[in-house]
Amino acid sequence: MDFSDILTDFIKSPEGDISAYSLYKTPERSETEFQDGSRQITEYYNLFARRPTQEDDVRIENNASLDEFSEWIEEKELEEDYPELPEGMTALEIGISDSASITSQEDTSAIYQVTIKLTYLKER
Secondary structure, X not given: OOOOOEEOOOOOOOOOXXXXXXXXXXXXXXXXXXXXXXXXXXXXXXXXXXXXOOOHHHHHHHHHHHHHHHXXXXXXXXXXOOOOOOOOEEEEEEEEEEXXXXXXXXXXXXXXXXXXXXXXXXXX
């Protein structure tokens, strides 16, 4: 999967292409406040992938690609290779909250969803 053109407001395929990707922050969030005023925050992000589904081998490839993406996120966690965050924020954990699933099916394509969990410390 090529994530070089990922949208953050809606999922729309480039003209002439059925594949598209988007990333949305969910409203779900958990927070723990510490005595020093810092907070540990866990936020969730949904990655949506619109992919063609006309043929069995393409559907199998779609599932394999999403499994590889999930494994890549797990490797980032094991290596503690976290996303860069603004000053005063330190990433503590990244992982997959929900495995890939189909959220919408059309005649020639489907939208797959993976939920990513990010936990970070926000200093006071």
